[in-house]
Amino acid sequence: MLSDLKDAVIIIIEKDCKYLFVKKSENTQGGKYWAPVSGRVENNETQEEAVIRETFEEVGLKVTPNKKEWECKSEYGNYILHWWSVEIISGIESTASDEISEVKWVTLNEMKKLKPVFKMDIEYFEQKELLS
DSSP states (O other), X not given: OGGGSEEEEEEEOEETTEEEEEEEXXXXXXXXXXXXXXXXXXXXXXXXXXXXXXXXXXXXXXEEEEEEEEEEEOTTSSEEEEEEEEEEEEOOOOOOSTTEEEEEEEOHHHHHHOSSBOHHHHHHHHHHHHHO
């Protein structure tokens, strides 16, 4: 049942035709995986607020949410993933959190070569590429 699932946001940060991907630290959920910035929506928090908070906490960027792009269940079925595009307001990307071990700007082709990545990330970006 969808109402029993927790909400999480996936943040699509694009600059100069590249997307910001982070490698999660070994000791975190999704550890060692390359993925867009992401995180859970806290109690009494909107998705937009979660997008702003998670982006700043994980990579030190201040952003404005633009548009919810997509929604799907997570690979293991325990979250509803809400995909948001954003505009960067300020900051320089960094590993601002101990949850992140690396930060990398990648093209769609470079993203497909990252290992490991979540199936849903590949699906989202392949759809985005088809629509471009």
